[in-house]
Amino acid sequence: MxxxxxxxxxxxxxxxxxxKTVEALQNDPALAQFEFRASNQWVNGGENRSTIRGFFGAxxxxxxxxxxxxxxNGEPPVLLGNNEGANPVEFLLHALAGCxxxxxxxxxxxxxxxxxxxxxxxxxxINLEGLLALNDEAQVGYESIRIVMDIDADxxxxxxxxxxxxxxxxxxxxxxxxxxxxxxxERA
Amino acid sequence: MxxxxxxxxxxxxxxxxxxKTVEALQNDPALAQFEFRASNQWVNGGENRSTIRGFFGAxxxxxxxxxxxxxxNGEPPVLLGNNEGANPVEFLLHALAGCxxxxxxxxxxxxxxxxxxxxxxxxxxINLEGLLALNDEAQVGYESIRIVMDIDADxxxxxxxxxxxxxxxxxxxxxxxxxxxxxxxERA
Numbered sequence: 001m002x003x004x005x006x007x008x009x010x011x012x013x014x015x016x017x018x019x020k021t022v023e024a025l026q027n028d029p030a031l032a033q034f035e036f037r038a039s040n041q042w043v044n045g046g047e048n049r050s051t052i053r054g055f056f057g058a059x060x061x062x063x064x065x066x067x068x069x070x071x072x073n074g075e076p077p078v079l080l081g082n083n084e085g086a087n088p089v090e091f092l093l094h095a096l097a098g099c100x101x102x103x104x105x106x107x108x109x110x111x112x113x114x115x116x117x118x119x120x121x122x123x124x125x126i127n128l129e130g131l132l133a134l135n136d137e138a139q140v141g142y143e144s145i146r147i148v149m150d151i152d153a154d155x156x157x158x159x160x161x162x163x164x165x166x167x168x169x170x171x172x173x174x175x176x177x178x179x180x181x182x183x184x185x186e187r188a
Numbered sequence: 189m190x191x192x193x194x195x196x197x198x199x200x201x202x203x204x205x206x207x208k209t210v211e212a213l214q215n216d217p218a219l220a221q222f223e224f225r226a227s228n229q230w231v232n233g234g235e236n237r238s239t240i241r242g243f244f245g246a247x248x249x250x251x252x253x254x255x256x257x258x259x260x261n262g263e264p265p266v267l268l269g270n271n272e273g274a275n276p277v278e279f280l281l282h283a284l285a286g287c288x289x290x291x292x293x294x295x296x297x298x299x300x301x302x303x304x305x306x307x308x309x310x311x312x313x314i315n316l317e318g319l320l321a322l323n324d325e326a327q328v329g330y331e332s333i334r335i336v337m338d339i340d341a342d343x344x345x346x347x348x349x350x351x352x353x354x355x356x357x358x359x360x361x362x363x364x365x366x367x368x369x370x371x372x373x374e375r376a
Contacts, residue, residue: 013268038282040309046200076243093224098275121225121227128245131294143369149376161375164375175318176280178368181331181332183335187338
């Protein structure tokens, strides 16, 4: 007998917790203000390493993580590195894939849609003349990013299309990319 | 006797390779067109996993990586997860930190500036009412991101400030964040 079957979850999300979270934010919108953080240490050349752990949210400093997450940026030989890690523009695709996926899964759960499988493929074009300052006309960041999602769920194609449009409009990473977000860089 | 001392490197970058790369791109700008990629598989709830390996650039499909990079997105308990990994908006900070750092190191090398140490701390604010569709006025992505850089190099403060402004203007991830970049989401 599977006792898990009695827990109210959908798409792996706890529906009771989800409802409680939404109610708490409706009662006190200040709880929705989050600050996320990373610190990064240059190693050499195109290699550097980030440490991620604490954040502020739901009115308090989070202490749920018992150890740091660490991630290494590197570059391939054609970009003067030794593949010490994926490179920063690739990590951005990972962040975007994850955010669009989680936003889709979350709003599907809220709509009563059960997702059976979901995968994405992302590709983005960059003209490196921008980075290297060889051409003032070249766009420096991604020119565009394409996400192809393979999704199987217990709803109609129309409901899926509506869900995907909604997820795109409500994904924090997607909206950090497709809208202008100010970045301030200052010396310590 | 340190034979490494005879190699023309600066900030860990091979200056001969750097010059050859720039010359090659000046002769054939088409070589500067890169396509980066990621594929991602939903696991459950807020957990999903990306695979990164191949990319197109310098006129060819890269084959320098002998194995995949894999990264797991997760969420903390307050966001209905179990800390299976850092979350997507935190991975975006890692990407941004790495890109601004590498762009700084690269253009410092081109300017003859030796960097002794470089680290950054990033923080960004998000109002989760946007993600949860609780408030149409709430910005969905980061409201802003702040980077504080601790950098020690063999140049004046004025040269450092100029270098940092230049790096910010030429970092691909920074410009994907601070400028609007179109994201297309379609079903397979």
